[in-house]
Amino acid sequence: MLARICPLSVVQGCLTRIERERGRFLHWVPVFLAIGIGVYFQLPVELGRYAYAGLGLLVALLGLVSVRWPWGVGPLVWGVVLVAAGLLLAAARAHYVAAPVLDFRYYGPVEGRIIAVDRSQKDAMRLTLDQVRLTDTALDRVPKKVRISLYGKEPYAPAIGQRVAITAHLSGPNGPVEPGGFDFQRMAWFRGIGAVGYSRNPVVLMARPDGHGVGVQITRLRMALSAWVREILPGETGAFAAAITTGDRSSMSRATLDALRGSNLAHLLAISGLHMGLLTGFVYQAARYLMALSPSVALHRPTKKIAAVLAMLAGAFYLLLSGGNVATERAYIMVATMLIGVLFDRRALSLRAVAMAAVIVLVLHPEALTEPGFQMSFAATTALVSVFGWIGQFRGRFGPRWVQPIMAVVLSSAVAAAATAPVAAAHFNQVSHFGLIANLLSVPLMGMLIMPAAVLAALLGPFGLGWLAIKLMALPIDWIIGVAYHVSSMEGAIGYVAQPPPTALPAVAVGGALIVLLSGREKIVGAALVVIGGVLWTNVDRPPxxxxxxxxxxxxxxxxxxxxxxxxxxxxxxxxxxxxxxxxxxxxxxxxxxxxxxxxxxxxxxxxxxxxxxxxxxxxxxxxxxxxxxxxxxxxxxxxxxxxxxxxxxxxxxxxxxGAIALWPELNGWRIETARARQGDRLWTRWQKDQQPWR
Structure with a gap:
């Protein structure tokens, strides 16, 4: 009977195909880990300790079995092991970052140390405080961090490390504004933010920065550099320069941010793969050219490896300077992985390097899988590596050598835009129709003028001449901002799409991964998943x-x-x-x-x-x-x-x-769906069970 349902030849063919993937199994590791992490975040309830212990035991047993299992099945078992390991990683991370969440509405004095300054959705200054104290609140119920938006008229220039006091309204992080929407509570849980609120009162300085803590010192340096850049380049030009050099966007106006998003140029502000790649690439090439000027060094020293080490050091400094957020950390891991490949005489840009970087990020920050930065970064990088690897065999067939750099810019912009478009549409509900044009007019300036000027500013800074290099950034930055405003204001520049169902984007993502990893006719499986995701998206049922x-x-x-x-x-x-x-x-x-x-x-x-x-x-x-x-x-x-x-x-x-409610009218009443039911009984929602209205 089994032979009729599944002929032996088919089984043998599948096992043979799986065995061929053994040498490329590293490419599949982040896919399996991501599936496990995704399963954890979709669980309706938090598993108990016995369930996690049993799952851990299963991972150990399957790992042992896969080592000794006969030919062909080992990779399959390892896939199951990695899925379970991804789930355990996400659970371990969620428990590790656990911190008190404010379970009542609080109005009164709030005291704490400033660790971050940014701007809210309403363009108000926003402070993130740690070492928090709340009046008449037990220490074990005080959040580790709070975030307060300032709406008072009195101007205030905050400094990292200051201890301040303010009378504010606070409450626990809000849930999704509709069932299945963006879960701010989950994001706040992993960032350690236990309360959010606002104040219209002046901020009182309790103590000047004490200077303790490496993190505070680095943040203070970053904010000082940001202020220095904005002093040299006032207005939106300086705000843009500060954002791409230090990660400080607090001075960017809402209009400029909207223009950059509408023209698909907002990625230029995020210190991520593009900036890290341009910076380390410039340092790498500049170091090699400088060493080539000395024949003795060029002939007797491994200049390529020395340049790779210098580029990694420059990237590490940039990582610290930018605040070390997850997006920048992810970018540095990817770049460092590729440069380590150079040290070991391996291809610097390969799917293996991308896979290793993805594994490292998922192990350190499993929650990054749910964030658009992770999704867009790895979607673009994977697509670029795959496409350029495929066209590598046609080198020299795209016209004269002087045309090839232009073709590379056009092709890379088009591929990256196509790969990230589904992610951007799912998270931001918009598609920039002329984003390719804007990127072609802007990205080359980032690589050829702006990032080299930033490196030059760092080199000239100790001699008091860094301002010269900062000044060189003004014209190309003004050009980019002008392109953003012009493109975003064109008729039909922005298209809007409805929020997809929760299964649509994962189907597209897995399908895209299969298209890259499988070969020959097997790619049809990935293409089918992409089509299924698109069909699910177009048939989304928005709540009446x-x-x-x-x-x-x-x-x-x-x-x-x-x-x-x-x-x-x-x-x-x-x-x-x-x-x-x-x-x-x-x-x-x-x-x-x-x-x-x-x-x-x-x-x-x-x-x-x-x-x-x-x-x-x-x-x-x-x-x-x-x-x-x-x-x-x-x-x-x-x-x-x-x-x-x-x-x-x-x-x-x-x-x-x-929480928020969605309703569908029916013959005998209403069909109801609630935000809390969609969230489930998770670590980041349990505080709401005993929530008190006010204190």
Missing amino acids: VLISQTGGLVGVLKENGRALSKLKGDGFAASVWLENDGAPLPQSEAYALGAFRGDNGVSRSQIGAASLVHLSGKLGSTQLNEVCGMASLVVMNRYADQSTGECWVIDAEYLRHT
């Missing part, structure tokens, strides 16, 4: 009704877009909903669609045969009994003082346990 986690906003999907119940309020939820719909209108325009009618805190809308009423504010909440008899669903942002069986009431107490 969305309710914010505060109950202060309701969005109803109509033929002309999602109409909102309020002109103002819950602006972040409104913007995310509209972006996820693929129609990012201003909140005022979404309200003007007219699906809601009423006044004095009472807004009514009709969804098919169902009627919905949104009550907001104190005045609206007093009309619950009056509207309940004429509506099948009432949403309110306050606590219902009385219970009623005449209609379904979703009030602040209900939403405190469910």
Whole structure:
């Protein structure tokens, strides 16, 4: 019977094919690890210690078996081992970073040390504090880090390491603004941020920077260099230069950031693979050229390996200077892996080097798998290495030598854009139609002028002449900013797409990996997965009704877009909903669609045969009994003082346990999906079970 279902020749053929992959198994390691990590983040509940112990024992047993197993099956068993190991790695990391999360709403004095300064979504200055103290709060409940946005009118120039005090509103990190949306709670958990909030009060300096801690010293140096660069190059030019040299974006205006995103040039700001590659590449080539000037050195010394070491040292310094975030760390690991290949006389740019870098990053930071930076970086690098490896055999067939650099820039920009487009569309809900043009006009300047000028500034800095090199960056940076504004303002420059279902992007990613790793007709399997992911994406079912986690906003999907119940309020939820719909209108325009009618805190809308009423504010909440008899669903942002069986009431107490809600009308009522249910019972959500309203 088994022979009829699966002929022996087919089984033998599969085993033979698997055995051929034994020599290339390193290429598959990050794929299997990523699958395991992805499974961990999709679990509906956190596994217990016995489950993890059993899984660890299974990994050990399968690893032992795979070493002694007969021909052909070993790689398969190792694949299972790596998937389980990826799950265990992610779980271990999640438990390792565990820290208290504020489980009540706090208003009062907050004292702490400044460890980071950036800007919020609303373009307000934002401070991240550690060594936190809260009034009347037990030490074991005080968060390790808090992040506070400053909305006061009083100007303030913060310095890393200062100890400050401020009266602020704090609460635990908010959950997704809709079921299945971006999980800020999970991101904050892995970054150690246990509370977020805001203040309109002045900041009080309690103590000047004490200078203790290597991390604080490096951050202070980075911010000092950023201020020095902005002093030499004022305005947006200096802000751009500071961002690409030190990672400090706190001076970038929202308009410039939007222009860079709309023209697909925002990656120029992130200190990642492009910057690290340009910097280390410039140092590597410059070192080789300088050593070639001395015949004795060029003939008797391994100049290539010396240049590789110098490039790694330059990259390490750049890593420290930029703040050492995960994206920059990932970029340095990739570059260092390739340069180590040079030291051992291996190909510097190969899939093996990319795979090794991916493994190192996933082991150190498993949570990076869920972040767009990791996904875009490795998607672009893998695609570039594969494509240029394939066309390497056609070297010399693309015209004269002077044309080949131009062709390389065009091809690399096109390949990177194609590889990262699905990731950018999934995370940011937009596609830049003219991004290739903008990159062709901008990326060469980064490699030929801006990054070499940055290296020259570092070399001339000790002699007091670094400002000369910084000045050289002004014109090319102004050109890039001008290109960004021009391209992003062109008609049809930006296309918007709806948020895909959770299975779409993983299907596309795995399919793309299989296209790269498999050979011949086997690539059809990967192409089929990519097509399946695209079909899932195009058939996404957006919720007809969305309710914010505060109950202060309701969005109803109509033929002309999602109409909102309020002109103002819950602006972040409104913007995310509209972006996820693929129609990012201003909140005022979404309200003007007219699906809601009423006044004095009472807004009514009709969804098919169902009627919905949104009550907001104190005045609206007093009309619950009056509207309940004429509506099948009432949403309110306050606590219902009385219970009623005449209609379904979703009030602040209900939403405190469910988070944001999505609804689909049905014949016998509503189908409901909550943000908390989609998140599951995980480490980063458990604090909400006993959450208290205020203290």
